[in-house]
Amino acid sequence: MVNRNNYTKVKSFLDYLGEDAQLKPVSVSRYNTYLKHLLVWADENSLVDAHTIRPSFPSYLATSRLNGSADKLAPATAKKCVQVAKRFLTWSKLSYPNEFKGLSQMWIDSLRPPRTPELPPDHEFVTYEEILKIANMDIDKKEVILRRDRAAACLLFLSGMRAGALVSLPLKALDLKARTVLQWPSLGVRTKMGKLGTTYLLEIPEVMEPVEDWDQHVRAQLPDTAMWYTPTVNCWGDQQLSANPPGSSRAAALGKRIRKLFAIAQLPHKSPHKFRHGHAVFSLQNAQTMADYKAVSMNLMHADISVTDGIYAPLAGEEVKQRIANLTFDPHERPNRSQEFYLDSGDLSREEIACRLMELARRLAS
Numbered sequence: 001m002v003n004r005n006n007y008t009k010v011k012s013f014l015d016y017l018g019e020d021a022q023l024k025p026v027s028v029s030r031y032n033t034y035l036k037h038l039l040v041w042a043d044e045n046s047l048v049d050a051h052t053i054r055p056s057f058p059s060y061l062a063t064s065r066l067n068g069s070a071d072k073l074a075p076a077t078a079k080k081c082v083q084v085a086k087r088f089l090t091w092s093k094l095s096y097p098n099e100f101k102g103l104s105q106m107w108i109d110s111l112r113p114p115r116t117p118e119l120p121p122d123h124e125f126v127t128y129e130e131i132l133k134i135a136n137m138d139i140d141k142k143e144v145i146l147r148r149d150r151a152a153a154c155l156l157f158l159s160g161m162r163a164g165a166l167v168s169l170p171l172k173a174l175d176l177k178a179r180t181v182l183q184w185p186s187l188g189v190r191t192k193m194g195k196l197g198t199t200y201l202l203e204i205p206e207v208m209e210p211v212e213d214w215d216q217h218v219r220a221q222l223p224d225t226a227m228w229y230t231p232t233v234n235c236w237g238d239q240q241l242s243a244n245p246p247g248s249s250r251a252a253a254l255g256k257r258i259r260k261l262f263a264i265a266q267l268p269h270k271s272p273h274k275f276r277h278g279h280a281v282f283s284l285q286n287a288q289t290m291a292d293y294k295a296v297s298m299n300l301m302h303a304d305i306s307v308t309d310g311i312y313a314p315l316a317g318e319e320v321k322q323r324i325a326n327l328t329f330d331p332h333e334r335p336n337r338s339q340e341f342y343l344d345s346g347d348l349s350r351e352e353i354a355c356r357l358m359e360l361a362r363r364l365a366s
Contacts, residue, residue: 002039006047009096010035013088024194034077034084036066048100050089051107057085062114072116079113086111125277126270131157134265135207144217144239145232146264149257151214152229156272158201158208160279160300163272164190167250172224176215179203183301188245197301202283229254276300280308 014032017023023031038047041060045053061078065071073081089108093100134153139146156166159181168190173182179201185194201208218230218241226243229250233242247253255272262269283296297308 001044003042003044003046006039006042009047009092010039010088012095013091016091031084034081035088037061037064037081038085038088040064040066047089047092048103050103058082058112058114062116075113075116078116082111082113123277123281124270124274125281126157126275127278128282130267130270131204131207131275131278133267134261135210137265142239144241145257146261147210147214147217148229148232149261151210152254153258153261153275154207154210155201155228156275157279157282158204158211159199160276160283161199162192162276163251163254164192166272167227167229167246167254169228170225171219171222171228174215174228176201176208176212191301195301197298199299199301202279284308 010032013035014028017031018025018028037060038057041057041064042050042053050057058078061073061081063072065073086108089100089103090105093103093105093108131154134150137150139150141147152166155161156163159166161169161181161183165183168188169181169183170187170189173184173187173189174180175182181199181201183189183191183195183197183199185191185196191197215228218226218228221241222230222243226241227246229246231242231244231246232239234240251272258272259269280296280300283299284293287293287296293308294305297305300308302308
C-alpha cells in the first residue's frame, strides 16, 4: 500500500509544477505518471528513508511495470522516471528541510537509470517514398475527411510541425504561396513549451499538391479563424466542414485518422510524430552546408543545433554504407587542408569550433 505521506507530497509537488513552475497540464500529467513508479517502489516506506529501501529505485525500474506486463520499461522511460524522481526529492528537501535532513543531496544526485544492454538504434520515420505514395492516393472528391487527412499527412511532412500545432493551426497562420507557417501561440497554435516560431515548408511539388487542394477547399467555406485541419460534421450523410475550435483531444483524433490513412495506402502504420522525423531526415540528407544544417534546426524550432544532431542526424544503415564506400582516396584530388589549419589554432572549445564552422558555412552560402 502506498504511503499516504509520500502520496500527499507528490500531489503538492504536482501543484507546484502547475502553479509555480507553470508547466502545462499535459506535462504535469506526465510527471504524475513517472512519479507513480516512485510511490509504488517505496510502498509503505517513507521517502525520507529512500536511501535505505531495497531493492534500490534503479534496480526496481529494471524489472518493474505498473500494468503487470512482463516487458521491461523502455530505457527512455526509465531514464525519465529517475530524472523526475531526482527533481521531486530535491524539491522535497528544500520544502521540508527538517523532515528530509537524513536524505543527502549527494545520494539523490547519484541516482542513475538502470544499466541495460545497448540495443540497435530504431530510428523510425516516414520516408520520402512513403509520403509520395500517400500524396498520390486516388481519393474521390466527395471523400472530404479522407482528403483532409491526406493533406494533413503531407503538411506534417513538408513542415515538420508537431501534431498539436497542426490541429490548432488557424487558416490565417498558413500562407502556402509564401510557404510560411506562423507557429504563434498568440494565434492559438499549440507549440511545445509555448515556443513561438515562423517556419517554412519543403518544396516538393507532388506532396504540396494535396495540401494546396485542401487549402483552397476549406478557405472557400470558412473564415480565416477556422482550423486548417477542420472538424467535420455529418449532415444526412453529407460531410460538412465546421468552424468549431479544436478540442483538447484533437491531436489524438489525428493519430487515429493517420492510422486509417496508412491502412488505406497499404503502408505500415507510423504515428503523426514520425512525419516530423521524416521531414528532418529528408532535410538533413539534402543539406549541403552548415548553413543548411542550421536552417533545418531553426525550422524544427530547436533551441540548439546539437538537439537536431542528437535526435535526427543518425543515418540509415544503408546510407552509412554508401557514404563510407564513397570515401575513396584519389591522389589527383588531394583534400584541401585549409579548414584543418583554420581549426587547429590551439585548444579551441566546442563553442569556438562551432562559431568558426558557422562562419565557414556563411561564406560558402554567400
